[in-house]
Amino acid sequence: MFDSSLPKPLHGNQNITLQPLSIGNVDIGFPIVQAALSGYSDLPMRVIAKRHGATYSLCEVMLDQFLLALSQKKKTKHFLDIHKEEHPVGGQLMGAEPEQFAAGALKLVDAGFDIIDVNFGCPVRKVLGRCRGGFHLSQPDVAIEILSRTRENVPSHIPVTVKMRRGIDDTDESRDKFFTILDGAIKIGIDAATIHGRTVEQRYVGPSRWSFLKEVKDHVGEHLTILGSGDLFTPHDCLSMIRETQVDGVTVARGAIGNPWIFEQCRALAKGIVLPPPNVVTQAEVMREHFTLCEETYPENRAPLLMRKFCIKYSQSHPQHEEVRLAMARIRSREDFEKVLLEYYSSDAAGQFIDTEVHKSQEE
Numbered sequence: 001m002f003d004s005s006l007p008k009p010l011h012g013n014q015n016i017t018l019q020p021l022s023i024g025n026v027d028i029g030f031p032i033v034q035a036a037l038s039g040y041s042d043l044p045m046r047v048i049a050k051r052h053g054a055t056y057s058l059c060e061v062m063l064d065q066f067l068l069a070l071s072q073k074k075k076t077k078h079f080l081d082i083h084k085e086e087h088p089v090g091g092q093l094m095g096a097e098p099e100q101f102a103a104g105a106l107k108l109v110d111a112g113f114d115i116i117d118v119n120f121g122c123p124v125r126k127v128l129g130r131c132r133g134g135f136h137l138s139q140p141d142v143a144i145e146i147l148s149r150t151r152e153n154v155p156s157h158i159p160v161t162v163k164m165r166r167g168i169d170d171t172d173e174s175r176d177k178f179f180t181i182l183d184g185a186i187k188i189g190i191d192a193a194t195i196h197g198r199t200v201e202q203r204y205v206g207p208s209r210w211s212f213l214k215e216v217k218d219h220v221g222e223h224l225t226i227l228g229s230g231d232l233f234t235p236h237d238c239l240s241m242i243r244e245t246q247v248d249g250v251t252v253a254r255g256a257i258g259n260p261w262i263f264e265q266c267r268a269l270a271k272g273i274v275l276p277p278p279n280v281v282t283q284a285e286v287m288r289e290h291f292t293l294c295e296e297t298y299p300e301n302r303a304p305l306l307m308r309k310f311c312i313k314y315s316q317s318h319p320q321h322e323e324v325r326l327a328m329a330r331i332r333s334r335e336d337f338e339k340v341l342l343e344y345y346s347s348d349a350a351g352q353f354i355d356t357e358v359h360k361s362q363e364e
């Protein structure tokens with residue numbers, strides 16, 4: 001059903017039976033996938049994740065107004081680029097007005113995205129101030145109209161999904177609005193919902209409330225596919241969320257930046273096998289692969305600067321991570337990048353697992 005090439009479990013009692021994930025008529029397979037990440041989940045990151053076991057990924061969120069104005073100019077066309085390897089892939093959309101939302105969704109359909117995802121979860125203040133993202137959780141009527149128009153406009157064979165947080169805040173009113181939108185989504189025929197266990201007000205501070213995800217899954221039963229999100233930084237986190245909440249799948253967000261190995265590690269752990277972190281030479285190979293994809297996707301002068309933020313994240317797996325991070329922060333060209341690899345990655349050594357506390361202290 002999943003990757004049969006993985007070795008058999010070392011410890012049978014660590015096994016967990018995972019059901020294959022489907023969203024509408026799209027078969028995903030292994031139910032641990034890559035989330036949409038603003039500023040990160042572009043084509044190169046998605047392809048690298050796919051090559052390391054992610055069965056599905058979402059592009060970074062795009063504004064409906066931006067999509068409607070988007071042309072095929074080289075400077076911006078990469079936003080709609082899809083690599084032949086990465087299907088199924090989802091396009092995520094954010095905006096304020098129902099009409100523009102629906103029109104923007106069609107632009108994603110025309111570009112070839114397999115699933116259209118509506119963002120009602122973004123907690124960034126400037127987004128909320130423009131009545132976008134998580135703001136819609138405060139206005140169920142508008143949120144439901146957006147979902148309805150999007151579902152009506154998008155061809156019936158293409159699934160439509162929604163990303164939500166558990167509410168604006170922890171008031172009873174906010175909770176009621178959340179479930180009003182969720183129930184409305186089911187009636188409209190939305191195919192899946194991704195639920196983040198924090199409120200919009202929390203942003204990324206404090207723990208994600210996994211118990212709420214179980215409550216949501218119990219509420220919708222088999223009427224809606226539910227994916228969980230929040231505080232997923234290790235394979236153990238991912239499998240624990242599925243086991244504890246009974247959600248149909250989970251989406252890895254910050255935990256996948258500079259760490260595409262988390263997907264193959266999840267596949268192995270589901271069979272009772274704990275894979276070690278990638279060694280230094282493997283890290284260098286994947287970074288080179290990622291850099292090449294960046295060069296193929298973006299103008300030559302932009303690729304190194306965009307890759308720099310990924311290299312900083314990749315450096316967390318290196319045993320000399322502080323030194324490597326500082327060196328990566330200074331790269332401005334492919335030549336600079338290769339010099340860092342020559343200095344720190346030419347001799348093999350064991351890698352290290354990423355410090356999850358550092359991850360949790362950083363905002364997307």
